[in-house]
Amino acid sequence: MNQETQSPRQVLINGQWRQASYQSTFQPTDPNHHQSIPISFPVSDWSDCDEALSAASVAAREMRALSSEKIADFLENYALKIEQTKDALVEAAYLETGLAKSPRLADVELPRTSNQLRAAAAACRTGSWALPTIDTKAGIRSCYESLGPICIFGPNNFPFAFGSVSGGDFAAAIAAGNPVIGKANSSHPETTRLFAELALQAAEETGMPKAVVQLIYRTSHSDGEKLVSDPRLGATGYTGSRHAGLALKAAADNAGKPIYLELSSVNPVVITPNALAERQEEIVNEFITSVLMGTGQFCTNPGLVLLIKDEKSDAFVQSVKERFATAAAGTLLSPGVASSLAANITELCGFGAELLVGGGDPEKDRCAFANTLLATSGKAFLSNPSGFQTEAFGNASLVVTADNVEELCEVIRNLEGNLTGCIYSHTDGSDDLDCENVAAELVTKVGRLLNDKMPTGVAVSPAMNHGGPYPATGHPGFTAVGIPASLLRFAKLTSYDNVRPNRLPDLLEDQNPRSAWRLIDGKWSSEPIAS
């Protein structure tokens, strides 16, 4: 490892691994031992970004001329390489993130990642994602098309499945026909670098443009803002903290560049008294699993539990408190996550939340913090809704106990946008009326409404919405997970008006060579248009 501490890792620009242009470097941390990993990574200057943007512009033009078949081949080749390199990827990610090798990294996240790439490849092949629309009478045809280079900022919590050059945004951007500039998450740069190596090999083997995938590790904040607002860029996908995300959003918005953000979310879970009367233990188990799994570091972690005050809610809270106290506290992703969690808990207590269990200082010999349960009343919540919605990212949750359904609904009316909202109720439907009122409020605040199920599973389903109203994301109409819908973020709508048949994109040709689903004169069909 000695040599590696000397010279920092290379960036991938225009198909070449090369020395970055940089002034400073950083090292990731092994969270299991709370110590630096002796590999340094460059903080790229603007010139690296600039070169990447220019190379990506060329690649974008080249990709427009490629068949979807070839782009799909690239994604599939890459998926296979990821599976073949599983052990090294898992080792690297374990070292940098502390996430369990198995089942989490090796058996859950890695297959999810390669499967996402394959699903994206399949979407790319048929082109149905592009919602091809044909008006035969008016002679107008439209579809979504590639937008241009996409910059992707991956989060810390999914080094594979949301990785900047391997995850859902990457798969969607490439399948929609765009090159990607990946900005590694600083907590797992080596893992990201390994992915970029595989991606480059796959790109070379399948004849992709040189700059189909590029990688930088970190930039200054101002260069990041310059990057997302550059005229050469098509759009940005960002998953991460609200603070950094909103700074990038302001820059991109000001330049008229689309930016898709997946920011913070407390993911309210409503549990009715009847549900607790029917199956308290079952619900406690589901909640504990959901909130402590992965040390609570999921975008959809249930951080806010809404109850109605009675002896059953007291018993629920008591039971969760006991389980939190006895469950081992998992390892957190980084020292930053541990210190933020501690700070957020302190903040919530400052607003008047009662600390039922946990709290205190982060552990020193690894990145960890006690499982923490906080509580407050509906009334207190309503006196400071914004404060009590402070996200405590990690193994922590806040229980809000309302006096009645009306107060609970008022709490929901005061929520910001969230990714998810859940309602647990009695299976016999005896509290359906209350649930109807609760759901009517909750559904306007969330991207995904669940019944009798915790929110942490985010299935890669065409019907998934991993999105939601601001500030959970930057736009309520788009999802970051779920193929084909996630591709639409990285596309522009183009209408072909009276365009000659031989000049139409293949998706809009009468013959329908890709057997895409198309909306023809108001009806969806995968057939050709009879000549």
Add this chain to the structure above:
Amino acid sequence: MNQETQSPRQVLINGQWRQASYQSTFQPTDPNHHQSIPISFPVSDWSDCDEALSAASVAAREMRALSSEKIADFLENYALKIEQTKDALVEAAYLETGLAKSPRLADVELPRTSNQLRAAAAACRTGSWALPTIDTKAGIRSCYESLGPICIFGPNNFPFAFGSVSGGDFAAAIAAGNPVIGKANSSHPETTRLFAELALQAAEETGMPKAVVQLIYRTSHSDGEKLVSDPRLGATGYTGSRHAGLALKAAADNAGKPIYLELSSVNPVVITPNALAERQEEIVNEFITSVLMGTGQFCTNPGLVLLIKDEKSDAFVQSVKERFATAAAGTLLSPGVASSLAANITELCGFGAELLVGGGDPEKDRCAFANTLLATSGKAFLSNPSGFQTEAFGNASLVVTADNVEELCEVIRNLEGNLTGCIYSHTDGSDDLDCENVAAELVTKVGRLLNDKMPTGVAVSPAMNHGGPYPATGHPGFTAVGIPASLLRFAKLTSYDNVRPNRLPDLLEDQNPRSAWRLIDGKWSSEPIAS
């Protein structure tokens, strides 16, 4: 009319026509006589906006509980009332805009308006617009749903078809299930008021919430910015000038509120030498019709013609110049349009554009400006691309003559986003190769690519994209015209995960009671799911 000059027109808030809360008033202008119309309209204070927002929040909740059938009834009832009130609407709009009563207002724009409302009603009824998506195995279902109150700022140039309480944005917002707060365009407030009266009657007759449609005429700039960023608002639709639109965009972006803008566009038209050799006179005729129709006051007016220098291009320019000189200059919509046009022409000449015909001062006894043709070289354009893309809204166009196809392509690479781009070429395909290169550049810059056709016709087709890359609009993925796609702007994506069958929206029920087209397990179908 005397009485009307005393007391300003009433605003429509929460189902009541009432005195506005205002400090000042304004009067529209009769552009045919360049004189004020003696009806005054209030500039509403924030308290009017505030009340409208609160009422709209209640209406939004009520509309979520209404059947799509009822909302469709409202739209159709309103469409009929518009047709029955044609004469009064046409009179009012003629007085305020100077647009021809016939065919323009009575026979083109009015039927387009009522037909749009009916098309929106049809989309609302089936719900296919909402892209219902069902994953039967995972138990997840999603669709687009109403977003909340929509604020609509209508433009000056289509008092009916883009009117804030009658046009395409209105139809889309209502059909997607949202109440509308209309902000009248100041150039035709009385026309807008008449529409609001009809809309209110239709709303009452069909049992809509009180605040389904509300109307204010004008606010201060700062109150406008407050309005589009208010937490109670769902989104904004704006069509108008770039300057005002970008100020609203900044405010809305900062609050995380979607805003759909249709701003300026110069709509490049490329005409190849072979096309001119084949059918110069025909193309001149099409161009003259397109650029002078409606006195050139279309969003898609061909304001930039791209030619390649040879004797045919000279002849084309000469012919257009002669036609411009002899054609009567139409009436412009307002004194503001006339003075802006004059200022923009002066600006373009300042950058070095040659004035071939027209220019000068606006007429004094009506709102009008000489038909104006400007010219410059590709080289000059490339020395100041931003300057030469100054939009001259009205009966004017700039011809850019490039030395060759490469230079022409370089001009296109330097274009900002536009609504449309056209390519005229020889019908025998002899210049297809050049066209391919041109199209490859042009398509990345425009929302709609046309062949052998001028851009001013914007068919209400499902395949229409009346949108385009920034700064033509605020987002490259949405269209303001074309049903059902235009509805998606005013909707949020919602996923129902494990939600009990009896709690699903009807669009996602197994039975498919509305026979909507749905993407079920990867296949589009309008059938129920077999139980």
